[in-house]
Amino acid sequence: MKVVYKPGNAYEEINCYDFREYDQGIVLHNEEGYNIGYVPHEILSHIEPHPEEKVVFGSEETLEVRGSGEESGADEESDSDDEDDE
Structure with a gap:
């Protein structure tokens, strides 16, 4: 991923593999896990x-998977509600 920041009047970029967020800022890591x-x-x-890291939301595949998961989850929730009423 590319981290974009502005330390002064111009924007700077750092490429990193991963990052960890803390209260005061973010620490960037390379592929080996070292702080960079x-x-x-x-x-x-x-x-x-x-580009290879982008996730497309709302694609047909995502909607199909999401739709099938929600239907089974809704059935389970309604069953658990029925048990509470008994």
Whole structure:
């Protein structure tokens, strides 16, 4: 992913594999898990996924999977409500 921040008048970018968020900012990690940078929340602009990391929401596949999971979950919830009423 690409972390974009603005330490002064210009935007800067750091490529990282992962990050961990803390109260004061985010710590960036490479693929081996080593810390490669720190960006305070005050200067953090945004985090962009690389093209191969993007997740498409609302695609047909996502909706099909989501729809089938919700139907079975709704049945389970209604069954548990019936048990509570008895």
